[in-house]
Amino acid sequence: MRFMPRTVAPAADRVRRREFIALAGGAASAAAWMAPARAQALPVIGYLGSESPERYASRLSAFREGLAETGYAEGRNVAIEFRWAEGQYSRLPALAVELANRQVTVIVAPGGAEVALAAKSATTTIPIVFEMGGNPIALGVVSSLSRPGGNLTGVSSLSVEVSRKRLEFMHEVRPDTKKFAVAVNPTSPTSNSQLKNLHAAADALGLELVVLKNSDEQEFGAMFTAVREMQAGGLVFSSDPYFAYRSQQLAALAVRYAVPAMTQSRDFPLAGGLMSYGGDFGQSHRHTGIYAGRVLKGEKPSDLPVQRVTKVELFINLKAAGNLGISFPPSLLGIADRVIE
Amino acid sequence: MSDLPVAPRTSLFRKYFLALFAAVVAPLLIAGGSEAWFGYHDQRARLNDLLDAEARLAAVKIQDFIEGLHDQLSWTVQLPWTENTGDRRRLDALRLLRQAPAVRSLSLIDASGKERLFVSRIGLNRIEGGDDHSTNPAVIGARSDRIWFGPVTFQDGSEPFMTIAVAGNRTAVGVAVAEINLKFIWEVILGIRVGRTGEAFVLDRPGRLVAHPDISLVLRADEAAQRPLQALRAAILARPTGQAAIGQDITDKTVLAAMAQIPGVDWSVIVKQPVAEAFGPIYAALLRTGVLLIAGAVLAAALAYWLTQRMIGPIRVLEDGVARIGAGQFDHRISLATSDEFERLATRFNEMASELSVSQERSERISRLKRFLAPQVAELIDRTGDDHVLDGRRVEVVVVFCDLRGFTAFSAQAEPEAIIGVLREYYDALERVVTTHGATLINFFGDGVMVLLNAPVSCSDPALRAVNMAIDMQRSVQKFLVSWRALHPRLGFGVGLAMGPATVGRIGSEGRLNYTAIGNVVNLASRLCSSAEDSEILIDRIAAKAIGSSASLVELDARVLKGFDQPVPVFAVVSAPTP
Known part of the structure; x- marks a missing residue:
């Protein structure tokens, strides 16, 4: 500035000051524009639940944990829009369409193949992150685990695959009995494959299987009565979200009817049921949260392989066993992930 | 004084600036340049050592994972098979599943190659299945080398699995064949950090990704996407042993990478660190030098300007005075009080002017005298x-x-x-x-x-x-x-x-x-x-x-x-x- 001829310098000064003011003004107005714009642009997760918030509570907290791992917190930098089917799975497709019309950033469809399929039918553009217990390929949700393609990806647990293990464990607890009852939800897309699996296992173990079909909580009591009447060694629940979300109810009925029963969900023994063997839903819902976060960050679902939660957990309730007059073999006690005393 | 010759002010300024620039900037340049040069070489050598050590440490950690599985499996092949040990063996096997979550299933094969026990997390357990495994490469391999590692397979094209077979110290104890879910290495690989953002990954012998901090990369099992990682391994192999190589990773980021080999499974553990981070200190030093250079140049310019200004004033006064005296204004006196050489020069000019005036008076007088004197x-x-x-x-x-x-x-x-x-x-x-x-x-x-x-x-x-x-x-x-x-x-x-x-x-x-x-x-x-x-x-x-x-x-x-x-x-x- 000092090197300029004196008459020019003030003019240049003035010009620069004007530029600076223009810049500063521009920045200020840009900031004024951006602040509300960012508030409006808060990404929205459309959360499709098959049951009620109360039944999903533990799953939701695991999901939020996963979201937090990728840096998202509800209300702070992401909004969550919930749609609950309240146990009426037939409502799921309509709720999914609602979310799709709402143009949410990502749809999270946890809690089984029904939810995933409902979301899949609602949109082909909005990314979907599912969570289910069965094999997503066999259920027609994705065509490949490593490269799901399209707008879907998600997490699957081994719950469906291990339903035969439940029969094996139940047989180990009641080695003297050959007759066992199996509860199947006929509306579940996995029911047929699970039944096939269970029959094969029963054949291998030399057991007689009585299949009880049930898709209505009002009929639960009748089911337990039937088990008692047929003198079966125990009741093994196939893997199904409808059963899983009603673990408390089932546990109460098992206690009331004094039926040794086993489900996929740890909630069952925790509520007084005998035992459970299935995937760790805490992990699967947490990974669902992580994937939702990664999709929010801009990753394409087609680039995210379907993850399988490999952890399978065995929960045993010794108190329930005592009430039923059952003693657990040491092999089971030794390998249980948790023994409730 | 408008008839002054073109002001030589810039030239004086340039001379001072060049001199000061040379005095200030040249040493800075030399110091900064040598710092960058030696710093780069030191850093390169240090990074080589660091990455090499990190790679070996990572390899040891993964080897520990495999060794742990080996140890667990060794327990099951210590006692010879007899008719009534079946139930105890079953308990041992189930406990092993409990202890080692990476083991999905375990088969115990007796000396004759028959499957005596099979336990699984997913499938049904089998006791005395009796299937003949004597031609199973795992059993043959374990019998000859005590331990055998199968190739990495991707179940459903996604999840990496590997079979490990362990034989006891004598034929009678049989062979344990375990199916290992390699996803569990993820926890090991996730714990490895190189520098701030550097990480490690594992390639098997054919170059497939076995473990990576981003597990979805492994699960994707996309050979094409993994090609940059294979190229990185090739680049490291092309360097002398223990030297890190520069290459691209999957996200096209330029990284510095070193490698260590895991014997037995024949896997490569590669650690990488972004070049930008690895050479961060050098870039910082260069930036410092640059800033100092600019500051030095500005200082030199300011000093040159100040000195020139100090010179220009007195020189102007002198120039003006000399011009007046030259024009015959002998009574003009240059007044300078800079108490330096300029003032002395002004005094000299003043003396000269007064002498000039005396001699001019005299010559005028003499020319008048000449009119009437001989x-x-x-x-x-x-x-x-x-x-x-x-x-x-x-x-x-x-x-x-x-x-x-x-x-x-x-x-x-x-x-x-x-x-x-x-x-x-x-x-x-x-x-x-x-x-x-x-x-x-x-x-x-x-x-x-x-x-x-x-x-x-x-x-x-x-x-x-x-x-x-x-x-x-x-x-x-x-x-x-x-x-x-x-x-x-x-x-x-x-x-x-x-x-x-x-x-x-x-x-x-x-x-x-x-x-x-x-x-x-x-x-x-x-x-x-x-x-x-x-x-x-x-x-x-x-x-x-x-x-x-x-x-x-x-x-x-x-x-x-x-x-x-x-x-x-x-x-x-x-x-x-x-x-």
Whole structure:
């Protein structure tokens, strides 16, 4: 500035000051524009639940944990829009369409193949992150685990695959009995494959299987009565979200009817049921949260392989066993992930 | 001072700037450059060591994972198979599943190659299945090498699995074959951090990704996407052992990577760190040097500007002063109080100006003196610079007057050109004579001339000198008179001289200053000239006495002269015959 001829310098000064003011003004107005714009642009997760918030509570907290791992917190930098089917799975497709019309950033469809399929039918553009217990390929949700393609990806647990293990464990607890009852939800897309699996296992173990079909909580009591009447060694629940979300109810009925029963969900023994063997839903819902976060960050679902939660957990309730007059073999006690005393 | 030459200000500024730039920036450049150069090499060497160590550490961690599985499996192949050990074996196997979550299923094969036990997390357990495994490569491999690692397979094209078979120390204990879910290495690989953002990954022998902190990359099992990682391994293999290589990772980021091999499974553990982070300190040093360079340049410029400003002011004043003095304004004084060389220079200029003014005054005075002094006298005064001789004083002088006879009549009749021509020849002749004799020509008035001897410069024998001069005057004027008489027949030339005391000195007004003599002797000489006939030289008594016999004089009758009460004795020079 000092090197300029004196008459020019003030003019240049003035010009620069004007530029600076223009810049500063521009920045200020840009900031004024951006602040509300960012508030409006808060990404929205459309959360499709098959049951009620109360039944999903533990799953939701695991999901939020996963979201937090990728840096998202509800209300702070992401909004969550919930749609609950309240146990009426037939409502799921309509709720999914609602979310799709709402143009949410990502749809999270946890809690089984029904939810995933409902979301899949609602949109082909909005990314979907599912969570289910069965094999997503066999259920027609994705065509490949490593490269799901399209707008879907998600997490699957081994719950469906291990339903035969439940029969094996139940047989180990009641080695003297050959007759066992199996509860199947006929509306579940996995029911047929699970039944096939269970029959094969029963054949291998030399057991007689009585299949009880049930898709209505009002009929639960009748089911337990039937088990008692047929003198079966125990009741093994196939893997199904409808059963899983009603673990408390089932546990109460098992206690009331004094039926040794086993489900996929740890909630069952925790509520007084005998035992459970299935995937760790805490992990699967947490990974669902992580994937939702990664999709929010801009990753394409087609680039995210379907993850399988490999952890399978065995929960045993010794108190329930005592009430039923059952003693657990040491092999089971030794390998249980948790023994409730 | 608008007529100054083009201001050389930029050039002075540039000189200072270049000098200061060289003084400030060059050392900075050298220091910064060498720091960057040596820093880069040191950092490169340090990174080599660091990454090599990290790679080996990562390899050890993954090897620990495999060793752990090996140890667990070893338990199941310590005791030989007998008929009633089945149930205990089953318990052991189930406990192993509990202890080692990565093991999905385990088969125990007896010495004959029969499957005695199979336990699984997913499938049904089998006791005494009895399937023949003697041709299973896992069993054959384990029997010969105690441990066998199967190839990495991707179940459903996604999840990586590997079979490990472990044999006991003797054939009777059989072989344990376990299916391992390699996803569990993820927890190991996730725990490895190189620097701030560096990470590790594992490739199997064919170059498939076995473990990576981003597990979805592994699960994607996309060979094409993993090609950059294989290229990175190839780049490391191309370097000498223990040297890190620079390459691209999956996200096209440039990374520095080192590798360690895990024996047995034959996997490569590669650790990588972004080059930007690895060389961060060097970049920081370069940035520092750059900032210092810019600051140095700015400092040099500021200093140069300041120094130039300090110089320019006094130089301007000096330049202005010199220009004024050069233009003749000798009374101008340069006033500078910088108390340095500039002030001294200004003082010198001032002294020069005053000396110039003195010498100019003198030369002006001398040029004025030259008008009436003989050139010799003028030069003398010029040389000595002393004009005190011209000061007024009373001195014995010889005054010579001469004029043309009949000039008034001639000038009344003749053409002006003729009059001027005559006078020019007349004056030239007289001036030559006066100069020759070292006399002082005081004045021309018309045809009359007054000449002074012994003043302002005294000379020896002024009277004789005056007479000789008068004779020479007569001689040279008479020569001209021969031709002039053709113009006017009554033209003639007479001289009168007298000796006596007179007041001499510079007399006159400020503007017109003349050297002259005042006194009776001047009057007398003038009267004698007036009374002299053509060709006659009249001399007064004092002069004649001073001449004595040095010249031939004749005493004429005393004459009554105007302004003198008594008749004045008059002498005439006897003219020698013209040579």
